[in-house]
Amino acid sequence: MGYYDIDDILADSVEIPCKFQHDIPGLGYLENNPGKPVKKNAKLELPLWLARILAIIDGDTNEGELNQDEESVPFVELLTPDMFSPKVINAIKADPTSLDLHAINSYFYALALKWISLFSDREFADIVTTLLLERSQAINNHASSVSVEFKSSLDSVRGTQVTAGASNAAASMFLLTLDEFEKKVYKKSHESYKETKKWMFEK
Amino acid sequence: MYGDLANKLILEAKRTQQLNHNSNQLPMYHEDLVRKVLREVTQLKNTTDFLKEQQQLPSDSAIQNDKVLKCQYFVTLLCMERNKRCLLAYQKLRSDVLKSLAWGSNDGPLMSATVDTNGLSHMEQEYLKEYSGLITELKGGEWTDIDLSGSLTPPSDVFIDVRVLKDAGEIQTEYGVFNLIKDSQFFVRQSDVERLIQQGYLQKI
Numbered sequence: 311m312g313y314y315d316i317d318d319i320l321a322d323s324v325e326i327p328c329k330f331q332h333d334i335p336g337l338g339y340l341e342n343n344p345g346k347p348v349k350k351n352a353k354l355e356l357p358l359w360l361a362r363i364l365a366i367i368d369g370d371t372n373e374g375e376l377n378q379d380e381e382s383v384p385f386v387e388l389l390t391p392d393m394f395s396p397k398v399i400n401a402i403k404a405d406p407t408s409l410d411l412h413a414i415n416s417y418f419y420a421l422a423l424k425w426i427s428l429f430s431d432r433e434f435a436d437i438v439t440t441l442l443l444e445r446s447q448a449i450n451n452h453a454s455s456v457s458v459e460f461k462s463s464l465d466s467v468r469g470t471q472v473t474a475g476a477s478n479a480a481a482s483m484f485l486l487t488l489d490e491f492e493k494k495v496y497k498k499s500h501e502s503y504k505e506t507k508k509w510m511f512e513k
Numbered sequence: 514m515y516g517d518l519a520n521k522l523i524l525e526a527k528r529t530q531q532l533n534h535n536s537n538q539l540p541m542y543h544e545d546l547v548r549k550v551l552r553e554v555t556q557l558k559n560t561t562d563f564l565k566e567q568q569q570l571p572s573d574s575a576i577q578n579d580k581v582l583k584c585q586y587f588v589t590l591l592c593m594e595r596n597k598r599c600l601l602a603y604q605k606l607r608s609d610v611l612k613s614l615a616w617g618s619n620d621g622p623l624m625s626a627t628v629d630t631n632g633l634s635h636m637e638q639e640y641l642k643e644y645s646g647l648i649t650e651l652k653g654g655e656w657t658d659i660d661l662s663g664s665l666t667p668p669s670d671v672f673i674d675v676r677v678l679k680d681a682g683e684i685q686t687e688y689g690v691f692n693l694i695k696d697s698q699f700f701v702r703q704s705d706v707e708r709l710i711q712q713g714y715l716q717k718i
Contacts, residue, residue: 314605316526316527319598320520320523323523332581332584333581334581335581339514339515359591359594359595360591363591
């Protein structure tokens, strides 16, 4: 989640549907027609890095005494994006491991984290935690099945290759459904399983 | 929209990152894209200047105006912020790769500059040179008896068999002279040839 984190930056560029709560002239370029004002209640998709801040700061300045009656309304209201819709949440509850997270959004976890911290959504946090736990068991299964192929590169034991595990079809199907964060986890753990095996069986 | 160009840069950075998992190589510096992003930042800067002037103008609906200006100001500022973050992240990633190159292969007792510097920008070439200088300085300081840029895999054998991969003629190292003829083999002390293995002349058996 660092400032220089490439994945975090990419996650921040995902577009979120927003509703404007004020008339703002001069911001038409957000709607792809510059020169026109953005109307109140206009719905448009804004990248998270912009929407996040605009949803926090409000249109009223410090001279709040003048308009006490009018509650301070932020510039935009964040609408629930497709990836956190009830449909997806139900799918998560039903079967986490068969869910294609990559198709929903390739930065699902990073975005869920940001979303939860924005809205302090305890319920959704529980769901995502379970999702991660369930899927990480599957990830561990796939990561630990190391094929013995690496021996061929060292041309020591030819002929005894067993092609198994990671290269079979069922595994690769699952690996295509991982989101970016899970991919990183998978790569790391697979690598460490592989290295350990290599060390155990070759001197 | 603003920030789209910077996004392209970040996607490029992501690709570099994945490339680097396998091999330490650096693709061309995207000078063109960087310049475009910088031009966008200049444009945004002009917008803020314009907005600032607008603020000074007397206006009848002061509060309304204030709100609008605030929003416009914020959006422009955020766009600049975003561009800055993307540029910095791209550059940081590249400089990380450069650093590992400098530690990994750039110098040794033989000081062979094997890093290809074609894809780098002028600033990066300068940076690489100065960073290598810093490493040399560090190694020449207090810890001269440890080769800080040496191999990080723990030594397991005192003597090893090596095979020569590249013809290099007679090479003088600190511990003696080797005649590196292709496909010949040596049985030598590991610490003597570590450097030559790193540079790719020898292959450990």
